[in-house]
Amino acid sequence: MDYVKNEVKLRRELHQIPELGWGEFCTTAKILETIEPLGWKTYAGVEQVGLDAVMGRPEDFVEKSKQRALEEGVDPKLIERMHGYTGTIAELDTGKPGPVTGLRFDIDCVGVEETDLKDHLPNKENFRSRHAGVMHSCGHDGHTAVGLTMAQWIVDHKDQLCGKIKLIFQPAEEGVRGGAAQAASGLLDDVNYLLGAHLAMMCPTGEVCVYPEGVLCTTKLDVRFKGRPAHPTMSPHLGRNALACACTCVSELLGMARHGKGIGCINVGMMQAGEGRNVIPVHAQVQLEVRGETAEINDFMVDQANRIVKGTALAYDVEYEVEKVGEAGELNNDPELAAMVTEVAGSLPSCERVVQHKKLGCSEDFTMLATRVKAAGGKSEFFVVGADRTAAHHQREFDFDEKGLETAFGIFKGCVMKLNGI
Ligand SMILES: [Zn+2]
Ligand SMILES: [Zn+2]
Structure with a gap:
């Protein structure tokens, strides 16, 4: 043959x-x-x-x-x-x-x-x-x-x-x-x-x-925030704003500390939020990836990402979940x-x-x-x-x-x- x-x-x-x-x-x-x-x-x-x-x-x-x-x-x-x-x-x-x-x-x-x-x-x-x-x-x-x-x-x-x-x-x-x-x-x-x-x-x-x-370790994460709907002028105090939470979260993610031992990167590639103009937004989702020159650096980036998600969710009093959707190592x-x-x-x-x-x-x-x-x-x-x-x-x-x-x-x-x- x-x-x-x-x-x-x-x-x-x-x-x-x-x-x-x-x-x-x-x-x-x-x-x-x-x-x-x-x-x-x-x-x-x-x-x-x-x-x-x-x-x-x-x-x-x-x-x-x-x-x-x-x-x-x-x-x-x-x-x-x-x-x-x-x-x-x-x-x-x-x-x-x-x-x-x-x-x-x-x-x-x-x-x-x-x-x-x-x-x-x-x-x-x-x-x-x-x-x-x-x-x-x-x-x-x-x-x-x-x-x-x-x-x-x-x-x-x-x-x-x-x-x-x-x-x-x-x-x-x-x-x-x-x-x-x-x-x-x-x-x-x-x-x-x-x-x-x-x-x-x-x-x-x-x-x-x-x-x-230069084969980078990486972890891909999907983050979902869930708030509470409410009328934005009559009862805004009853709402919990998932969109605002996601915005803060993304800014914090992009500014996270880097590792001194080598290359560490983060990219937030997608953010979707909200249901309509006159409702406090209930749903928000963010897709991100971190990469690191070594497993240690990648883990450092993942830990920070998890803390930032948890922290912003706490600050805005919304529920959250983080799903790992991809991973590669050294x-x-x-x-x-x-x-x-x-x-x-x-x-x-x-x-x-x-x-x-x-x-x-x-x-x-x-x-x-x-x-x-x-x-x-x-x-x-x-x-x-x-x-x-x-x-x-x-x-x-x-x-x-x-x-x-x-x-x-x-x-x-x-x-x-x-x-x-x-
Ligand atoms: Zn390919
Ligand atoms: Zn390929």
């Missing part, structure tokens, strides 16, 4: 059915339909998430996504099996003693409408997004295609491998929501080595980076695995250069899976596989050089051979 050709074909199929985090029903069905006939044991639905750790998953959105998948002809039996939870963890036991290696691929898309530009490859080659308002503008269609191709390659080379391989098809990476949920499933607790990668980012075609830097690559990726990548014809350190500057919830694996004694490595881009990630004109798929496949394949080869 021509694995690289297969990757490109799968990537283009997946590109047409982009789905936002926790709504990846078509994508998950396609994964299950591709790998189950190959002999992979799959965990789907609630089997592959820890329900207490599920974040940022609105039920009405999930329901709509499920309905769309059914309308598009996805097998109702597969939808049933997902119990409303997308993503899957697949396992292949070679039957020979050896290590457990996990490979992680994120599967969700971004909420931007794909460009109409004629030169945009998905338009030219007729594989643009068929879902209005969303597209794979981060490259996760490529990640999933690499994962599915690895599933085939591993089966084809089972005789040369020992131990167990686990493929983690992770939902809801955007907004760093799905990683914690899959980590909490416990299915990765026996993983000795966990590998993950991102295409493109700060690396051009031919380059691979084994220690992406990236701590294992030197041994980083050295292995350096060696494997360096031997590939499609890789011209392996760089050790380069600034990535965003957050990744691969870290949630890695933290869990590490807590159980395993090791992890997250690398970036270069690919030229036509625009920045999350832009409408984003497309990546498909040559990156070959390199990514080459690295995963080479690493599995090194870790699980007999």
Whole structure:
């Protein structure tokens, strides 16, 4: 089989059915339909998430996504099996003693409408997004295609491998929501080595980076205030103003103290409040995120945010709730695995250069899976596989050089051979 050709074909199929985090029903069905006939044991639905750790998953959105998948002809039996939870963890036991290696691929898309530009490859080659308002503008269609191709390659080379391989098809990476949920499933607790990668980012075609830097810890919070309605002139004393509370809260949040040890950021990205002109506002909601260079700094920011919310709610005598809707931690690559990726990548014809350190500057919830694996004694490595881009990630004109798929496949394949080869 021509694995690289297969990757490109799968990537283009997946590109047409982009789905936002926790709504990846078509994508998950396609994964299950591709790998189950190959002999992979799959965990789907609630089997592959820890329900207490599920974040940022609105039920009405999930329901709509499920309905769309059914309308598009996805097998109702597969939808049933997902119990409303997308993503899957697949396992292949070679039957020979050896290590457990996990490979992680994120599967969700971004909420931007794909460009109409004629030169945009998905338009030219007729594989643009068929879902209005969303597209794979981060490259996760490529990640999933690499994962599915690895599933085939591993089966084809089972005789040369020992131990167990686990493929983690992770939902809801955007907004760093799905990683914690899959980590909490416990299915990765026996993983000795966990590998993950991102295409493109700060690396051009031919380059691979084994220690992406500036990966920020982050916590996403939704805050809801609830006051009491009243007439604004007849009985204002009976009202409790949630809008005024939210305004004060936002000002305080933006001015919170920073940590002396490194970068700490806060952004309040959304505030909605009030019901109408002549009523003391009852409801207000605020969406914010904090980030920190280290877990310590991030925790410091989260603690302050919680205190400010509590304090302003107390001052305005309104009720409040804070919901964590996303989380990512520190990236701590294992030197041994980083050295292995350096060696494997360096031997590939499609890789011209392996760089050790380069600034990535965003957050990744691969870290949630890695933290869990590490807590159980395993090791992890997250690398970036270069690919030229036509625009920045999350832009409408984003497309990546498909040559990156070959390199990514080459690295995963080479690493599995090194870790699980007999
Ligand atoms: Zn992204
Ligand atoms: Zn991404």
